[in-house]
């Protein structure tokens with residue numbers, strides 16, 4: 001497959017690039033500044049582009065099979081995240097390319113908590129980080145109702161950090177996946193496995209899904 005990864009030098013993006021390359025895909029890895037191209041695997045096609053620029057989205061998606069958005073704004077500003085999401089949707093509506101967004105966990109519901117959302121549960125999101133949760137809630141809302149693009153929105157578990165690639169995970173929908181201890185966790189390496197499994201065998205169309213151990 002020909003896959004474009006936006007935010008390719010980020011914590012999540014670089015692992016998605018590496019997982020895609022290891023599976024033999026042709027990867028266009030997009031960074032905002034040419035200074036960061038050297039951080040990318042030499043096996044990827046390094047390109048510069050801004051996800052809030054529709055001309056860049058059209059240019060970087062034309063002829064591709066899939067675009068993965070792994071960008072995160074520095075301030076996690078909800079307004080900026082929505083602009084980026086809407087710009088990507090607009091661009092892909094014109095090029096007809098499928099989209100997989102790596103978003104946030106905040107809008108997931110907490111199992112057994114009467115519909116309470118992760119953003120409102122300090123066990124999973126510290127109140128000091130609420131603005132980050134609000135940005136991801138706004139991002140997901142910007143996707144819902146978008147009928148022109150074949151999109152899917154992957155909510156990571158509450159606890160996502162670098163670790164080992166095990167290839168193991170469980171999928172969920174709108175409810176956070178937790179283990180027997182009530183924790184919701186995944187390594188970023190395994191999140192990249194989830195992304196590439198979905199890329200190769202699409203199961204989620206115009207909907208959200210999640211994954212955790």
Ligand SMILES: NC(=O)c1ccc[n+]([C@@H]2O[C@H](COP(=O)([O-])OP(=O)(O)OC[C@H]3O[C@@H](n4cnc5c(N)ncnc54)[C@H](OP(=O)(O)O)[C@@H]3O)[C@@H](O)[C@H]2O)c1
Nearest residue numbers: 007009010011012032050051052071072102104105158160
């Ligand atoms: N538990 C959770 O819910 C959870 C945990 C972690 C991550 N995430 C999500 O995973 C995604 C990626 O996070 P991350 O940790 O990998 O972030 P990160 O390490 O900060 O990387 C984000 C990348 O996005 C790039 N970027 C930002 N705005 C852009 C734009 N307009 N156009 C192109 N590139 C842009 C940045 O490039 P520059 O270097 O140019 O700024 C940066 O390389 C985010 O959506 C984040 O919310 C969720």
